[in-house]
Amino acid sequence: MSTLLQATTLDKSYGPIRVLRGVSLDIAAGESHVVIGPNGAGKTTLFKVLTGELYADRGQVLFQGADLTRMPAHQRVHRGFGRTFQVAKVFTKLSVQDNLRVALEAGARRGNPFGRVPAARAAAFDAAIAALLDDTGFTAQREAVAGTLAYGDRKRLELAMVLALEPAVLFLDEPTAGMSAAERQASVRLLQEVKRRRGLAMLMTEHDMEVVFGLADRISVLHHGELIASGSPEEIRADARVQEVYLGDEGAGHA
Numbered sequence: 001m002s003t004l005l006q007a008t009t010l011d012k013s014y015g016p017i018r019v020l021r022g023v024s025l026d027i028a029a030g031e032s033h034v035v036i037g038p039n040g041a042g043k044t045t046l047f048k049v050l051t052g053e054l055y056a057d058r059g060q061v062l063f064q065g066a067d068l069t070r071m072p073a074h075q076r077v078h079r080g081f082g083r084t085f086q087v088a089k090v091f092t093k094l095s096v097q098d099n100l101r102v103a104l105e106a107g108a109r110r111g112n113p114f115g116r117v118p119a120a121r122a123a124a125f126d127a128a129i130a131a132l133l134d135d136t137g138f139t140a141q142r143e144a145v146a147g148t149l150a151y152g153d154r155k156r157l158e159l160a161m162v163l164a165l166e167p168a169v170l171f172l173d174e175p176t177a178g179m180s181a182a183e184r185q186a187s188v189r190l191l192q193e194v195k196r197r198r199g200l201a202m203l204m205t206e207h208d209m210e211v212v213f214g215l216a217d218r219i220s221v222l223h224h225g226e227l228i229a230s231g232s233p234e235e236i237r238a239d240a241r242v243q244e245v246y247l248g249d250e251g252a253g254h255a
């Protein structure tokens with residue numbers, strides 16, 4: 001598989017605290033890559049450096065061959081980065097389908113809030129909304145007001161809004177945090193289905209091991225800001241160091 005995103009030797013400190021130490025990681029086209037590690041290992045910081053919310057002190061982020069190391073997050077979105085947040089960002093007073101329309105319009109304006117949506121694109125929105133509703137299981141709830149949705153459904157709507165921007169790579173920061181067990185299972189099924197239908201590459205951080213092993217093609221493990229292992233789920237399960245620092249007894253609380 002071809003490499004979509006490649007990060008090399010990333011360092012990041014907050015004042016005197018070194019949080020990322022020479023982290024190198026890549027995402028292949030169509031791959032789901034999950035970053036795991038104990039609390040405080042640096043996962044969110046790595047995520048932010050990749051999405052452009054923070055810049056690395058050292059190292060490089062290449063995407064489709066272009067150097068984005070110093071490119072701000074909103075410009076990375078125009079390059080094909082899709083991002084969900086731990087607290088779902090949806091318009092609570094609008095219906096599900098109108099949330100999707102807003103996302104499609106924003107994508108069509110390409111970040112210029114005063115820009116006009118080209119007429120040809122606006123005409124295609126109804127079909128795009130129908131496809132997004134179907135892909136994310138919202139067809140029956142298309143008229144529902146977003147603010148009345150259950151927590152897991154809001155997260156699902158947020159995902160649908162990100163998909164409206166047709167990203168090449170999806171960044172998911174703890175996508176199942178705060179969900180019930182049933183919502184988590186539904187979320188795994190949805191992400192598997194989105195991946196199958198849209199062939200999207202994904203990078204996610206996640207604490208729930210059922211979710212991690214249910215979704216990952218590849219897992220990377222951060223410990224004190226260093227990448228200590230990267231490989232298939234089977235390789236990571238069998239890795240003695242990972243067992244010791246995260247998956248073993250000591251890390252059982254994370255599972």
Ligand SMILES: Nc1ncnc2c1ncn2[C@@H]1O[C@H](COP(=O)(O)OP(=O)(O)OP(=O)(O)O)[C@@H](O)[C@H]1O
Nearest residue numbers: 014015017019037038039040041042043044045046
């Ligand atoms: N803005 C900040 N200023 C100073 N220190 C920070 C800041 N953000 C994070 N840290 C520290 O950096 C370290 C790594 O934090 P980070 O949030 O990246 O870890 P994490 O692996 O995502 O943790 P968790 O699993 O708890 O979300 C922690 O020690 C944290 O306290």
